[in-house]
Amino acid sequence: MKYMTGNEIREKFLKFFQDRGHLMLPSASLIPQDDPTLLIIGAGMAPFKPFFTGKMKPPATRITTCQKCVRTGDIENVGRTARHHTYFEMLGNFSFGDYFKKEVIPWSWEFLTKELGLPSDKLYITIHTEDDEAFDIWHNKVGIPAEKIFRKGKKDNFWGPVSDVGSCGPCSEIHYDLGEDMKCSDDCSVATCECDRWVEIWNLVFTELFKDKEGNYLPLEKKNVDTGMGLERIAMVVQGKTSTFETDLLTPILNKVCEMTGKKYKQDNKTDISLRIITDHARCVSFMISDGIVPGNEGRNYVLRMIMRRALRHGKMLGLELPFLYNIVDTVVDNYKEAYPELDENRQKIKDVIKKEEEKFKQTLDRGQKLLDDLLSDGSKEISGENAFKLYDTYGFPLELTVEIAQEKGISVDEEGFKKCMKEQKERAKAAAQKIILT
Ligand code: GLY
Numbered sequence: 001m002k003y004m005t006g007n008e009i010r011e012k013f014l015k016f017f018q019d020r021g022h023l024m025l026p027s028a029s030l031i032p033q034d035d036p037t038l039l040i041i042g043a044g045m046a047p048f049k050p051f052f053t054g055k056m057k058p059p060a061t062r063i064t065t066c067q068k069c070v071r072t073g074d075i076e077n078v079g080r081t082a083r084h085h086t087y088f089e090m091l092g093n094f095s096f097g098d099y100f101k102k103e104v105i106p107w108s109w110e111f112l113t114k115e116l117g118l119p120s121d122k123l124y125i126t127i128h129t130e131d132d133e134a135f136d137i138w139h140n141k142v143g144i145p146a147e148k149i150f151r152k153g154k155k156d157n158f159w160g161p162v163s164d165v166g167s168c169g170p171c172s173e174i175h176y177d178l179g180e181d182m183k184c185s186d187d188c189s190v191a192t193c194e195c196d197r198w199v200e201i202w203n204l205v206f207t208e209l210f211k212d213k214e215g216n217y218l219p220l221e222k223k224n225v226d227t228g229m230g231l232e233r234i235a236m237v238v239q240g241k242t243s244t245f246e247t248d249l250l251t252p253i254l255n256k257v258c259e260m261t262g263k264k265y266k267q268d269n270k271t272d273i274s275l276r277i278i279t280d281h282a283r284c285v286s287f288m289i290s291d292g293i294v295p296g297n298e299g300r301n302y303v304l305r306m307i308m309r310r311a312l313r314h315g316k317m318l319g320l321e322l323p324f325l326y327n328i329v330d331t332v333v334d335n336y337k338e339a340y341p342e343l344d345e346n347r348q349k350i351k352d353v354i355k356k357e358e359e360k361f362k363q364t365l366d367r368g369q370k371l372l373d374d375l376l377s378d379g380s381k382e383i384s385g386e387n388a389f390k391l392y393d394t395y396g397f398p399l400e401l402t403v404e405i406a407q408e409k410g411i412s413v414d415e416e417g418f419k420k421c422m423k424e425q426k427e428r429a430k431a432a433a434q435k436i437i438l439t
Contacts, residue, residue, distance in 0.1 A: 002117055003239055004239070005235075007339055009231065010091065013111065014066060014091075016111050016115055017064035017093045020062070022062040023060035023063050024063075024064050027066055030068050030069075030291040030293065031300070037164070037165075038162065038163055041069060043162055044069070044094075044227075045160075045228070047067065052224050053167050054220065061095065063094045063096070064094070066339075068087070068089060069089065070086060072306070078277060078280050078281075079273045079280060080273055081196065082244060082245070083243070083244045086281060087284035088230050090228045091229040091231055092226065092228050093225070098225075101137055104204055104227065122176055123174055124148050124150070125144055125148060125172060125174060125175075126150045127150070127152070128157040129151045131151075131170050134170075135151075150190060157171050159226075160207070160211075160226075164213070165213055166210065167220060168205075169205055173203050173204070174203075176198070182196055184196070184197065199236070201229055203228045206224075206225060207224040208224065232250070235247040245276050245280075250283070253332055253335065254276070256331040257278045258275060262319075263275060274315075274318050277310065278325075281308065282329070283332050283336075285308050286329055286333065286354075290343050290349075306398040306400055308357055309396070312358060323355050326358065333350070361396055367395055371391060376409050381412065383406055383413045383414065385418040386421060388414065388417070388421075393425065399418055
C-alpha cells in the first residue's frame with residue numbers, strides 16, 4: 001500500500017470513474033438547490049435526487065463526484081471517536097438507469113485493491129440478507145471467500161431515502177480491518193461489531209426502490225447505483241493511521257489548534273476530545289460559510305450557530321479567549337484551497353462572519369455560564385425544561401451544549417420540557433404577529 005495524500009486519493013477516484021465513462025461534476029453547494037425537504041447536503045447522492053426518481057433527466061447516465069457533506073445527527077460522537085465528523089467529503093459514482101451490480105461491485109474491488117493497493121485479506125463485505133445476486137457477484141466473479149461475506153438486515157444494509165420519501169435500496173458495504181490489536185472483545189467481528197477495529201469504507205447502494213408518503217416501497221422505473229466512500233476514512237486506511245484526525249486532511253488543522261491552545265495532542269483524553277472537536281468544527285463552519293450559510297436561529301443557520309458555539313465552548317475549556325476560532329480559518333483554507341478554490345475566494349468573508357459571531361457569543365456566554373454553574377451546583381439531578389430554554393433563549397446556549405455540559409457532571413436535561421417551551425414561544429410569536437396585523 002503506497003502512501004497517498006487526500007488530494008491524490010480524490011483525484012485517483014474521479015479519474016478511475018472518468019475512465020469508465022463517468023461525467024465528473026464538481027461538488028454541489030452545501031445548500032440544497034430547489035429542495036425544501038433538505039436543510040443541508042449530507043450525502044453524495046443528495047444533489048441528484050430527481051435523477052434517481054426519474055423526475056429530471058441527468059446530464060449523463062454515469063456521473064462521479066467528490067461531494068462536500070455536513071451531518072450533525074451524531075454530533076455527540078464527533079471528537080469522541082476516530083472517525084466521526086460534522087463535515088466530510090464523500091467520493092461517489094452514480095448510475096442513473098445505466099450499469100448495476102455486476103459492473104459496480106468488481107469496479108469497487110479493483111479500485112481498492114489495484115489503484116489504492118489495499119491488501120485484500122483485510123477487506124470484508126456485507127450485503128443485504130436477501131441479496132443473492134450481490135453474493136454471487138462478490139463470491140463467484142470477484143472471488144471473495146463466502147466466510148468473508150456477511151448478510152445483514154435492513155438496519156445495516158439498506159440505505160435511504162435521505163428525507164421522508166424518495167429513492168432507496170439495499171446496499172453492500174466494504175469494511176477494512178485495522179487489525180487484531182484494535183479488537184474490542186474476544187468475539188469482535190465485522191458481523192456484529194461497530195467498534196473502531198472495523199472501518200466502513202465504501203457503501204454501494206443499489207437504488208431500485210421509491211419510498212412513498214405512506215411508507216410503501218415501490219420499484220423505480222430504472223435501476224440505479226449510488227456509492228459513497230468517505231474521503232477521510234479511506235485516507236486514514238491508505239495513510240496507515242487509526243484516526244482520521246491523523247491524516248493530512250486534518251492534521252494541519254489539529255496542529256494549529258494545539259499551537260493556539262499550547263496543548264500537546266495525545267497527553268490527556270479529555271483535552272484530545274476538545275482539540276478534535278475544535279479541529280472538526282473549524283473545518284465544517286469554514287465550508288458552510290463559504291457556501292453562503294450564516295449563523296442564525298432557524299434551519300441550517302441554526303445548525304451553523306450550534307456547531308460554532310460548540311467549538312467555542314471547547315476552546316474556552318482549553319483556556320482560549322473568544323474570539324479565537326477565526327484564527328484557524330487560514331489553516332483550513334490553505335489545506336483545502338487546491339481542491340476547493342472557492343474557500344480561498346471567500347477567505348475574508350469566512351473570517352469576518354466567524355469573528356462577528358464569536359464576539360456576539362462572548363457576551364452572552366459569560367452571563368449564561370453563571371446561570372448554568374448555579375444550576376449545576378444546586379444539588380438537583382436534572383435541569384428543567386424552563387431553565388434549559390432560558391439558557392437558550394436569553395443566553396444563546398444551544399440545547400445540545402447545555403446537554404453536553406450537564407452530561408459531564410452526570411446531570412440530565414428535560415429535553416421534552418425544553419421543546420414544550422420552544423413550541424409555546426413560537427405560538428406566542430405567531431399570536432403576536434397576528435395581533436399586529438389585526439390592529
Ligand atoms: N449514499 C450512500 C451513503 O451515503 O452511504
